[in-house]
Amino acid sequence: MLREPDLLKDSPWKLMHRLSLPGILGMMVLSINSLVDSVYLSHLVSADAFAGVSLLFPLTLVVTSVTGFIAAGSSSVLSRAIGAGNQQVQRMVIPNMIVLALFSSVILMLAGLFFGEEAVLLMGVEGAVYQAGVDYLQVYVLGIFFSIYGLSANGLIRSEGKIRQAMTYTVIAVVLNIILTPVFIESVGLGVRGAALSSIVSMMVYSVLTSFYFTQGKATFDTGKFCIRIEKDIIADVINVGSSTLVMQLSNVVRQFIVFRSVTWYGNAHDLAVFSAVFRLFSFVSIPGMGLLQSLQPVIGVNFGAANWQRCIHTINTFRWGGILLMCLLLLPVVTFPREFLGFMIPNESISNNELNYLRLVLLALPFLPISTSTIIFFQAIGKGKKATLLPLVRQVLLFVPLIFILPNFISLDGIYYALAIENVIYAIMLWIILKDEIRTFQSYITT
Template identity: 40%
Template sequence: MRPTTHAFLHDNLWHLLRRLAPPGIAGMLIVSVNALVDAVLVGRWVGPAALAGLTVVFPLTLIVSSLVGLLSAGVASVASRSLGADDPTRQRELLNVLLTLSLLLAAVVSTAGYCCASTWAQLLGATGAVLDYGTAYYQTLVLGSFFTLLGLSTSMLIRATGQLRQAMTYAAVAVLANLGLAALLVRGLHLGVRGAALGTGGAMLLYAALNLQHLLRGRTPLALGPLRLRLDWPLTREILAIGSSAFLMQATQFGRQVLIFKSVTHYGNVAELAFFGAVNRVYSFSILPVFGILQALQPTVGINHGAGQYRRSQQAVRVFRLGGIGLLLLISLPSLLFPAPVLGLLLPATAFAAADLARFRLLMLVLLITPLASTGYVYFQATGQARLATTLAVGREALFVPLLLLLPRWWGVPGIYYGLAAENVCYASVVLLVTTWSFRQVARPASTPRLPTVESLGETQTVGQRN
C-alpha cells in the first residue's frame, strides 16, 4: 500500500523511513547504472578512443544535470508543501510551468551545446580522434536535453508526493530501454557513439512519457490542470528561487572535480593519482544510498510543513538523519575494517602503504557525518527557505577552495585528503548549527493554524491556508 498524505502526517516516522527508503535507494542505484551504460557499450564495441571521447566530455553533461536540479528541487518543494496545505490552486499549474521551463531551457542548452561542442571538448583537452568522438557524442546527446530535463524533473515531482516505488519502476524501465536501444544502435546499426547518445535520448523520451501518463491520468494526489505551455510568474519565480541552491551545488561539482584532480596530478605521481581515483570511487558509491533516503525525506518534511506540523517536519529530519548515519556505518564497515581488500577490487595486485590506507579510513570516517549536512540542506529546500539553502551552497565553495589550495602546499598529496576531511567536518557543523537555529525560528504551537510561508527571492509569501 502506497504512503498517502495522511500517512505522512500521522504514521510513525521510523515506519515511514523503513517504507520509503528502500525504493528511494533502489531508484538511485538504477540511475547510477544508467550512467554507465553508454561507457560500457562504447568501450566494448567502438574502442578505447571512443571511450576516451565520452570521458572527456562527461563534465559537459553536468550542465543539464544542474538544470535538472534547478527544476526538480523547486517543483518538489512546492508540490509537497501544497499537498500538506491542501491547496489545489497551487498544484494546478505545476506541470505546465515545469513543461514550459524544460522547453525553454532545453532550447538554449541544445543550441549552445550543438554549436560549441567541439570548442568545449578542446578546452577540456580533447584532440584528434578523441575530439571527434567526444564532439559527435555530445552533439547528439544534447539534442535530447528536453526529454532529459522533463523526464528527470517529472520523476522528482512524482517522488515529491511520496510515490517513490512508482518512480523507481519507471526509472528501471528507462534503464532497460537505454540498454536495449544503445546496444541495437551501436552494435546492430553500427552508429558508434552517436548511436549510444541516440539510445539515451530515446530512453529519456520513454521516461518522460511514462511519468507524464502517470501524472495526467490521476494516479497522483496532485490536482494537476490540463497540460499546456504556460508560465505562472509567481509560481515560476518561487520554483527558480528554491531550485537555485540545487543548481549551484550541481554546477560547482565540475569545478570541484577539476581542482581536486589537478591538485593530485600536480603534487603526486601516477600511482597516487590512481589510488585517489579508487578512493574517490569507493567514497562516491558508498554515499549513493543516502540520496535515496533524502528523496524520502523531502516529501515527509514538505507535506508536514505545508500542513503546519512544523515540529513533526523537524523530527523527521532527526529521524532520517539517524537513519542515514546508521546506513552509512553499515556500508563503511568493510572499508574501515578491511581497506586493502576493498581498494584491491579497483587496484588489483597493488601493495598499499599504511599511510595511504589511513587516509582512506579518514575519508570513510568523515563520510559518516555527511547526513548532518544533507538532511539539513533538504529541510531548507523542502520548506522553501531559498535564501538559506543558496547561502549554504555558495558558502561551501568559499570554504572548499582555500582548503584545497593551501593544505596541499604544506603537506603535498596528504593535504588533499586532510582538506576534504576538514571541509566536510566544517560544513556539516555549520549546517547543523543553522538547522538548529532554523528549527527554533519556524517552530509553532501545535494549535497554530496551517499557514506555511515560503521564502522566495528574499521575500516571504503566504502559500495557503485551510480551516
Template identity: 25%
Template structure:
C-alpha cells in the same frame, strides 16, 4: 485521486510513512547511478582512456544540467507544501507550470551545450597525453549527450513532481524500465553486433539518451492520463506570472547551488588534468564509486524534503523536525557500514570497473584504491550533510542549503585541493584528502545551523481546503 492518504506524512506515526516514501527514492538514486556505472563498466572493457573521457565530460555535463535542476527542485518543494496545506488544485497547477518552464529551459541548454563542447573542453589545461588520447573521446560523448537534455530533464521533472506529491513508487518503476533499456543497449552500441556498428563512447551516450526518452514518455503519460500524481490539465502549462515567480524565487538558489557545485568540480577536474592519465582515470573511478555511496543519502534527502515540506504546509513544524532527526540517525548507521566495506575491501571494488588489460590499468587501480580508502572517512559526514540540506530545501530555505553547499566546496574543498597539491606537494593524495575535509566542515556547520531551529517556517501561504485530501502512494 484517493480520498485518504494511505500512509499520511502529516498525521499518525512518522517512521513507517517516511520509510515508505524514502526507500523508492533510494532505489531511484541507485538506479540513477546505474546509468553511469553501466557506461563506466562497459567502457572500462574498451580502454582506460574511455573511462578518463567520462571523468572530463561529466563535470561539464552536470554544470548545464544543474542550472535546470534547481528549478525542478523548486517544483517539488511547492507541490509538497501545497499538498500538505490541502489547497485545492494549487499543487496540480504548480506541477504543470514546472513541467512547461523547465522543459523550455532544457531545450535552450541542449543547443548551448552541443555547440559549446569544444570550447568547454578547451578550458581544461590538459597535458599532452590527455589532450591527444582523452579530450577527443570526451567531446564525442558530450555532443550527443547534450542533444538528449530535454529527455533527461523530462524524467527529472516527472520524478520531482511525483516526489512532492508523495508518490515515489511510480517513478521507481519507470526508472527500472529505463535502466534495463540502457543496460541492454550499452553493449550493443559500444561494441557493435551484426549490422550495428561499433560506436564506442558515442554508443554509451546514445544508449543513455534512448533510455531517458522512454522514461520521459512514460512519465508524461502518467502525469496526463492517470491519477497516480497531480491532475495536470493542458491549461496548467500556460505560464502564469505568480507561479513562475515562485518557481524562479525558490529555484534560483538551488540552481546556483547545483551549478556552483558542478563548477567546483570543473575547477577540480582542471587541477586533476595536470596529472598523468592514470590518475585522471582513477579520479573518475573514485568519484563514480563515491556516487554509489552518495546517492542513497541523496535519495533519503529528497524523500525528507517532501516529508518536511508537507508537514510545514500542514503547520506541523515539530513533526518536520522529528522527521529530520530520524533521517539523520538512519543515514548515520547506513554510512557507517559503507565506510567499513569501502575501507576493508577497496581493491575488488575498484577492480570491478576497470577490466581492460590496457597500458596504465594496474596503476589506475592502485590510485583508485588509495582514493577510496581515504574518502571512506567522509561517508558519515556526507550522509548527514545531505539530510540537513534536504531539511532546509523542504522548508523552502533553498538559500540556506545553497550557502552550506558553497562552504563545502568553494570555501574548503577547492582551495584546500590547490594548497595540498600545488603548495604543500602532496600530489594526488592532496586531492583525496581535500574531498574528505570539505564534507566534514560542511556537515558540522550545517548541523550547528539546523540546531537553531529557524528553518521551521513554510514558504507557501494558502487557505486550507478541508474538502481536498492529500495524495495516495499507489
C-alpha cells in the same frame, strides 16, 4: 493492497521505512544509468574512453544543475500546496514546469553543440581521451530535454509521497539503458557515441512513462491541464527554492572542473583514471543515502504546509540518523576490499597501495554526508530558498577553494584527496550547528 503512506499521520520511522526503500532503489538504478556508460566503455572500448567520458562529469553536471533547479523548486511548491490543500497552485505546477524544461534544454543544447569541443579542451586533455569526450558530448546534448523534463516530472510524483511509483519508471528506463548500451557500442559499432545514444533512448522512454502517469489521472493531486503555461507567482516560487539547488550544482560544476584539472596538472593519464574511478565509487556509494533523504522532502513539505511543526523536527532527526547509519554500513565493504572495487572500474590499470588509501580516505567522509544534505533539503522543503542557496556557496568559497589550492602545493596529488575529505567533514559540522538554530525557531512556534 498496500495503502499509500500518510505523510501527515504515519510516524517518521514508519515513513522512512516505507518511503526510503523505493527511494534508495530508485536512486541506485538511476545512478547505475551513468555508471553503465563508464563501465561498458572501460571494458568494451578502452581506459582512454572511460577517462574521456568521466572527464565530462563537470560539464554534464550543468544539465543536472538545471534539472535539480526545476525539480526541487516544483516539488517544494507542490508539496506545500498539497499540505495546505491549495488546488489552484496544484493545477499550475506542471504547465510551468514544462515551460522551464523546454526553455533551459534549448539553451543548453545549443551551447553544447557550438562550444562542446572548447569545453572539453578546457579540461586539459588531448589525444584519445579528448576525442572520446567530444564524441560522447556531441550526442549527449541532443537528448537534454528528456533528461530535464523526465527527472523533473518524476520529482513531482515523489512529492506526492509515491516513491514506489517513481522508482518503477526509473527502473524500466535504467534496465533499458543497460540492455541498449553494449548493443549500440559493439553490435551497431557506434563506440563512445553509442553509449550516449542509449542514454537518450532510455530517458525518452522515462519521459513518456511519467507523462502518461499524469495524463491518465493517476496523480493524487489536481494536475489541471497537461499544457504549457506561465504563471509569475509559481515561477517565482520555483526560482526561490530551486535556485538553491541550481547554485549548489553549478558551484559543483566549477568545483569538479577545478578538481579534475588539478588531477591532470599534478598527475598523468593513469592518475586521472584512478581519480575518476574513486570519484565514481564515492558518488555511487552515496546514492543510497541520497535515496533515503530524497523521501524527506515531501514529508517535510506537506507537514510544513499543514503547520505541523513538531512533526517536521522529529522527521528530519529520524531521517538524518537513518542516513548516517546507512552510510556506515555501505562504506564497509568498499574500504575493506578497495582493490576489488577499483579493479572492477579500471580493470587494465595497476593499482598501488597508496591509491587504495585514496579511496578509503575519501569514503570515510560518507557518514557526514546525510548531515549536510538533510539540512539543505529541509530548507528547500519549507521554502527558505535563500538560506539553502547561501550555505553551498559559503562551502565553496571558505572551505573548498582554500583547501584544494593549498594542500596540493605541499603534498601534490595526495593533497587533492585530503582536501575533499577534510572539506566534507567540516561542512557537515557547520550545517549541524545551523540546523540546531533553525529547530529552536520551530520549537518557539510550538510553545506559542
